[in-house]
Amino acid sequence: MARITITGLHKYYGNHHAVRGIDLDIPEGEFAVLVGPSGCGKSTLLRSIAGLESVNDGAIEIDGELVNDMRPRDRNLAMVFQNYALYPHMNVYENIAFGLRARKTPAGEIDKKVTDAAALLNLDLLLDRLPRQLSGGQRQRVAIGRAIVRDARLFLFDEPLSNLDAQLRDEMRGEIKRLHQEIRKTFLYVTHDQIEAMTMADRIVLMRDGIIEQQGPPLELFEKPTNKFVAGFLGSPSMNFIPSALVTEDGKVSVKFEDGTTLLLPEDRQSKYASQAERQIIFGIRPEHISRADGSDERVGVEKYQSVIDLVLPTGSRTYGTFHIGRTPVVAELQAHDVKGAGTALALLVDMNRAILIDPDTEIVI
Amino acid sequence: MTIEIRAQQIRKRQNRRNAMKMAGRYCLAIGITLVFIFPVYWLFSISFKTPDEIFHHPPVWFPESIQFDNYGVLFKDGDAITVWNSLVIATVSTVFAMFLGTIAAYSLARFKTGGQHLGIWIISQRMLPPIVIVFPIFLLYVWLGWVDTYHGLIILYTAFNLPYVIWMMRGYMEDIPIELEESALVDGCSRWEVLWKVVLPLARSGIFATAVFTFVFAWNDFIFALILSRTEVTTFPVQVTHYFGGQSNFWAKIAAMSVLGTIPIFIAVAIMQRFLVRGISMGAVKG
Ligand SMILES: Nc1ncnc2c1ncn2[C@@H]1O[C@H](COP(=O)(O)OP(=O)(O)OP(=O)(O)O)[C@@H](O)[C@H]1O
Ligand SMILES: [Mg+2]
Numbered sequence: 108m109a110r111i112t113i114t115g116l117h118k119y120y121g122n123h124h125a126v127r128g129i130d131l132d133i134p135e136g137e138f139a140v141l142v143g144p145s146g147c148g149k150s151t152l153l154r155s156i157a158g159l160e161s162v163n164d165g166a167i168e169i170d171g172e173l174v175n176d177m178r179p180r181d182r183n184l185a186m187v188f189q190n191y192a193l194y195p196h197m198n199v200y201e202n203i204a205f206g207l208r209a210r211k212t213p214a215g216e217i218d219k220k221v222t223d224a225a226a227l228l229n230l231d232l233l234l235d236r237l238p239r240q241l242s243g244g245q246r247q248r249v250a251i252g253r254a255i256v257r258d259a260r261l262f263l264f265d266e267p268l269s270n271l272d273a274q275l276r277d278e279m280r281g282e283i284k285r286l287h288q289e290i291r292k293t294f295l296y297v298t299h300d301q302i303e304a305m306t307m308a309d310r311i312v313l314m315r316d317g318i319i320e321q322q323g324p325p326l327e328l329f330e331k332p333t334n335k336f337v338a339g340f341l342g343s344p345s346m347n348f349i350p351s352a353l354v355t356e357d358g359k360v361s362v363k364f365e366d367g368t369t370l371l372l373p374e375d376r377q378s379k380y381a382s383q384a385e386r387q388i389i390f391g392i393r394p395e396h397i398s399r400a401d402g403s404d405e406r407v408g409v410e411k412y413q414s415v416i417d418l419v420l421p422t423g424s425r426t427y428g429t430f431h432i433g434r435t436p437v438v439a440e441l442q443a444h445d446v447k448g449a450g451t452a453l454a455l456l457v458d459m460n461r462a463i464l465i466d467p468d469t470e471i472v473i
Numbered sequence: 474m475t476i477e478i479r480a481q482q483i484r485k486r487q488n489r490r491n492a493m494k495m496a497g498r499y500c501l502a503i504g505i506t507l508v509f510i511f512p513v514y515w516l517f518s519i520s521f522k523t524p525d526e527i528f529h530h531p532p533v534w535f536p537e538s539i540q541f542d543n544y545g546v547l548f549k550d551g552d553a554i555t556v557w558n559s560l561v562i563a564t565v566s567t568v569f570a571m572f573l574g575t576i577a578a579y580s581l582a583r584f585k586t587g588g589q590h591l592g593i594w595i596i597s598q599r600m601l602p603p604i605v606i607v608f609p610i611f612l613l614y615v616w617l618g619w620v621d622t623y624h625g626l627i628i629l630y631t632a633f634n635l636p637y638v639i640w641m642m643r644g645y646m647e648d649i650p651i652e653l654e655e656s657a658l659v660d661g662c663s664r665w666e667v668l669w670k671v672v673l674p675l676a677r678s679g680i681f682a683t684a685v686f687t688f689v690f691a692w693n694d695f696i697f698a699l700i701l702s703r704t705e706v707t708t709f710p711v712q713v714t715h716y717f718g719g720q721s722n723f724w725a726k727i728a729a730m731s732v733l734g735t736i737p738i739f740i741a742v743a744i745m746q747r748f749l750v751r752g753i754s755m756g757a758v759k760g
Contacts, residue, residue, distance in 0.1 A: 154655075157655075157659050158658075158659075159655050159658065159659070178658075178663075179655075179658040179659045180658060180659070180660075180661045180662060180663065182659075184659065185659065185660075186656070186659045188652045188655070188656055189652075190650075190652060192650065192652035192653050192655070192656040193653075194653060194656075194657075194671060195653075195675065196674045196675060205657070205660055205670075206660035206661055209657070209660050209661035209662045209666065209670075210660075210661045253656075253660070257660070
């Protein structure tokens with residue numbers, strides 16, 4: 108069990124500033140997910156916490172104890188590597204037992220823990236195999252098993268599912284989350300898959316270029332992003348960003364698109380943006396908040412937009428249609444039977460309650 | 474029915490053709506092997522021949538009886554001790570060179586000790602022609618009183634083989650995925666334990682290959698042994714040269730001594746074949 112506190116962390120690789128001032132406080136027992144595009148410094152941050160990378164500035168504390176200069180073995184944490192890192196000369200049993208042996212655990216206890224972990228991860232029948240005789244998913248589970256038998260106070264996962272196929276990944280996601288619920292230790296989990304982040308995290312820490320863009324519970328980041336990057340990163344398909352302007356008509360604030368259409372902002376947001384009128388903005392709206400107008404429901408704050416669908420993308424459970432506002436392609440989530448094909452004219456409803464307005468210069472949500 | 478019979482005929486013809494192809498290949502292989510193995514056979518056969526048989530004309534292809542007199546003489550006169558000397562010196566210097574070289578190689582491979590160029594600089598030492606350093610070393614050894622001693626030759630071969638060991642082992646170690654070591658560190662190992670439990674087992678085939686070459690170099694060396702030994706620790710190659718006389722050559726002794734000196738090399742090659750299996754680190758990371 109451990110609380111981890113990071114303050115003002117900087118890491119350079121030569122001239123490359125990989126981590127640029129990270130502040131992070133993860134309470135005991137939390138499942139925190141580090142997410143961000145490739146190369147944003149997720150692994151570097153994780154490796155710094157594990158003690159595999161020395162940091163140039165800042166403090167890493169575990170349970171209030173400064174660990175910057177502590178050897179990895181003394182930090183007492185467990186890590187699952189991006190590429191498994193199984194010991195090829197040892198069988199599955201020995202791989203899982205390795206950390207216990209290194210810490211001089213009594214033999215009886217080792218045996219119990221290894222067999223328990225093997226049962227949990229469905230590895231019972233594979234204990235005598237060498238890593239090269241396992242499939243990718245099995246190796247993955249051995250790597251996880253090796254971490255969980257350890258009585259570590261903090262668990263680090265570096266994209267543990269990145270090499271699995273979609274189905275196995277779904278399964279393992281569930282396993283890992285269940286595991287966390289069972290052992291209730293602090294987990295720090297790296298991924299660049301935003302769905303994985305959304306489904307697993309108590310808290311998402313979204314990074315870009317070595318800094319944290321935003322952190323908080325998944326839904327908070329999803330619904331109240333503080334900037335354009337966060338808004339665009341979470342959600343699939345990602346949020347539509349439509350260049351537009353704030354205008355005042357008859358004393359009411361509206362959003363005016365390039366094609367001249369205006370959509371009225373809802374009542375409760377009027378006062379907030381009254382002073383901002385006549386400025387350029389980026390209008391952000393998720394595909395699921397644009398739907399087909401069926402005439403019956405005219406909810407508050409939902410505005411109508413007349414579109415011509417030019418591309419239909421069925422995914423099975425959902426169908427996405429794209430249309431253009433000015434030169435900007437926009438994706439809307441439709442029902443399968445809403446559209447016949449490209450060229451369908453469709454009245455759409457835009458849920459203005461869920462839209463976000465972004466400053467085009469700073470890219471911060473206003 | 475007819476189809477089946479035809480198929481049988483085709484199969485039969487095919488089999489006959491394959492058999493002839495195989496026979497041809499075997500003939501060729503046997504022929505080539507004979508050519509290469511003949512000198513070795515000749516060496517062995519001379520060592521078992523009587524003086525009459527050795528100088529007989531036409532040559533005696535197969536000795537009448539296997540007799541060990543030639544070997545007996547070597548052991549009685551104490552000449553055979555030189556094989557023992559070689560064995561001790563080559564083995565001990567190999568162990569030293571492997572031990573020191575492996576540790577140094579690990580440092581070079583993982584901590585980039587000495588920067589980028591230290592590795593090249595080290596291996597370049599090995600490329601020096603021995604003859605250009607043997608006389609300075611001789612003078613040094615005279616001054617130290619190390620000429621004609623075990624430790625003199627052992628230290629020399631250790632030093633001379635170290636660059637080779639470092640170079641080879643560095644290569645093998647760089648091939649080991651670093652995540653394995655990092656994982657072991659996080660799992661609770663110290664650096665030494667990482668080296669012992671992860672790196673060395675994975676570099677095993679490399680260690681054996683390197684050790685065999687190191688041993689063979691020390692075993693076969695002539696120039697250093699000739700100049701740095703006198704009478705106490707003569708090695709076997711130097712001893713053999715004593716049998717080439719101005720008047721006559723002692724062929725029986727040369728042959729018997731050569732056989733004794735070749736046996737360890739046979740063993741070394743056998744070891745190497747046994748352990749030179751690559752690809753042990755397969756499956757360590759990713760697919
Ligand atoms: N050993 C290194 N030497 C130099 N630069 C490095 C080193 N390791 C990482 N970097 C650089 O630091 C930055 C952050 O790398 P890091 O591995 O932390 O990214 P990441 O977020 O884990 O990416 P991914 O999702 O692809 O794993 C990258 O730009 C990378 O090129
Ligand atoms: Mg990474």
